[in-house]
Every structure is written in structure tokens, then in C-alpha cells.
Amino acid sequence: MIIGNKIRPQLIVLCAAFIYSTEVSALETDSSDFKINGFGTVGLTKNSDQDLGFRQTVSQEGIFDEYNLSQNSDLGIQANYYATDKLNFGIQLLAKKRNENSLDKSIQWAYVNYKISPKVDIKLGRIGAGGFMMSDYRHVGFTHLWTHLPTEFYGSHPVSSIDGVDLVFKESLFDGLLRARLWSGQATYDFYSTDSYEINLDKLFGGGVTWENDIWNLRISYSQSKAGLENNTIKPLEQALHNASLAGWPAAGNFTNLAIDNKMVRYYTAGVSYDHADWLIQSELGFVDIDSSLTPGTVSGYLSIGRKLGAVTPFVMGAWTKATDDKLTIPTPSIAAYIPLQQISQYAFNQFYVAQHTLSIGARWDVLPKVALKAQWDKTWVDEYGSLLLSKRDSAIAEKKQLDIFSISVDFIF
16 A cells, blocks of 8 residues: 555545544634635545556556555645625645645645626636636535546646636526636646656637536536647657658658647537436536647547435446547668667657546445545556556557556545
8 A cells, every 4th residue: 555654644634634524514714704615535546457557637646556545635725815895815725645746736726806797707816727517626526426537538637727817707597607707827737657747838728608507507618728848758759760761761750840849739628417306417528639740639528427316326437538640650660770769769659649438337425414435446448559648657558458446535525
């Protein structure tokens, strides 16, 4: 079991917060102008595979054939100060295991919100990233039916906040609430594969429309950004292939301009949820288009169906993601001396290829009004070279694989 010295203090705090949350409903000062509340998860995960490590997002290192108590455990605190009826300040801190911890990465939100009119708000600072149905409470496990968000849909989009501005317009429509949102800013996240990279998203701009009532929630959104990848592996390979193209392997010259450097990325998403008569149904679809031969676009989605049986809600979910382009194939050189370079390049370039799908079965038990116990089994099928969302011990896996993931969690709010 992976419970290192660096993790134990966090787990102690998590368990203490969990016990405390069962006894109090909120942490609030005597003044209604200032409010503090929080959330947390204590989760245990087991992966069956030794070569591919399960992870919830590409910003995490994977769990291989082991029990892990840190990947799906966290603790969040949110504070809001309402200076006037139009002006308020908010901050959200999230403590969790990261490959590189810092105060900056722990700050999820830090913003000032001004109500321009009863229907229009503007927010400045570090704000929640839009684009998905679960964006506003991505880290609040208590609000999810499952032990973790569907990896095939959320795993390649680890950005939960941006530094920038958003504008929200609200209007009553057809016995529901219509909400339109525009956002702009920039963000940075880590990507872990056989190497570690930092991906910068600049000139980020997007918008979305949501309509909801007591039963339905409908959402569509679009966003775009310029992506830059700090990559110490691809560029040397490109140079080696360029040299080979001039020295007897001309086909290698077709693979010398693949680096992700200021490439346009476009995200299209749509989602729907239904909550009525004890049925919980939710689905999202997404399409990502990237102006890069190294990183193909993707189509992804999931469908989750749950049925409330008193305090227990069993569920089943199917999730999938697939690259829109074929795997990158580098032709075998006629000169034997270049075959190792061809093989290394083949592995390196296809680490951004993805093709996997998962069947999930589980249940949620609402033990107390603010405490939920969950259990889930995931069966994941991965195509050859399609393991972008999983962690590799060495290079990309050039064969089809199957994984069994078992997870349990206790989620709470206070």
C-alpha cells in the first residue's frame, strides 16, 4: 500500500475533517457576510495491471498493481466574503497529492465577483474553468454519483481553473433558468507520460449555454486556446530524423515538424442530465480538434444510468475516447542503422494517441445527509498505442490491454 511519510499528515487531516463533518453542518462566522465551507474525499484504489497505471487525469502519476490511498483523496476549503450586495470575494484551496506541490497549485479559485445587474455578473481572478457539466464542482466528490469522474472524458482535460475573467448572464426561460457564460484567460497544467511536460494554454477563450430546471440540465459549450508544450524529448528526435533524411532515409523528413508549439486547440462539448422519479441519467459528448500531427483530435463521451433505491443508488456507466486520426506510423528504413531511431520515434510520437473504453458498475450509499460511501469496478480496454490517459512504466504499449480498477471512497461536505 502506498502510504508514504508525505501522505500520512494529509490523511490525518482528511479523517479528522470527515469525523467533524458528521457533527456540524457548516463552518460559518456570526456574520452572514463571511462564510466558510468545505469538502473532502478519502478514497482507496486498486489497479490490476503492472504495465499501465490508472490515473484520473494526465496530470497524475499512475497506480500500478497496488493499493493506493492518495490519488483519490483530497480536502477542500472554500471561503466567501460578501462586502456588499453587489461585491463579493471568493477563494478555494485544495489539498491533495501532486507530483509537485505548491501554494499556487493548491489555489483553485481566488476571485472578485461584481453583480453588474440582477441578471449579469462579472468575475476576475482565478476562476473555475468552464466547458463541462461538472466544471464548477469537479473536485467535490460528494456531488458525483461515482467514485471518480469518467476518465475517458475528463482525464485529458485536467484544467479546473483559469486566470482570467468570465461574464455570466441569467434569465428565466420555459419554467427553467437559462445561463450564458463567456470566459477568457490562460492556464497551465502538467502532463505525465514516460516524460514530464508542462502544457501552457494561452489566449484561452470560450463560451457556453446551460438551461436547467428541477428535472433537466442541458449544456453546450465551445472553447479554444493556443497550446504550447515544453518538451525535451520530441525536438531532439525531430533533429535526429532530419539528419537521417539527409543521409539515406528521405522518408524521415516527413516527421520533423511535429512539436506542439503555439498550436490552436478547439473544444466542443454537449451534455444532458435527467433527475426524476428515482432515475439519474447523465451523458456528455466532446470533440477536440488540434492543429498538430503529433497530437490527434479526439472524440469522447460517457453515459451513466443510476436508480435510487432508498439511500442506495446502484449505477452503470459506459465511457469511451478515440483519436480521430490513425496511429502515427514511421516507415521502416532500408538502412539497418536507422531502425533503432525509427522504433524510438514510433514509441515517442504515439504517446499522445488515445483509444480506450470502460464499463463501470458501482453503487452510492448516502449514509448521512452529508456523507456518502461509494464502491466501483471499472473494466477498461485499451488499444495498441492507445494508452494516453494511463501512466506507462516505460514507452507506449504497442499491444492491446485490459485493466480492472477497484475503488471505494467516502465523500463528505461540511
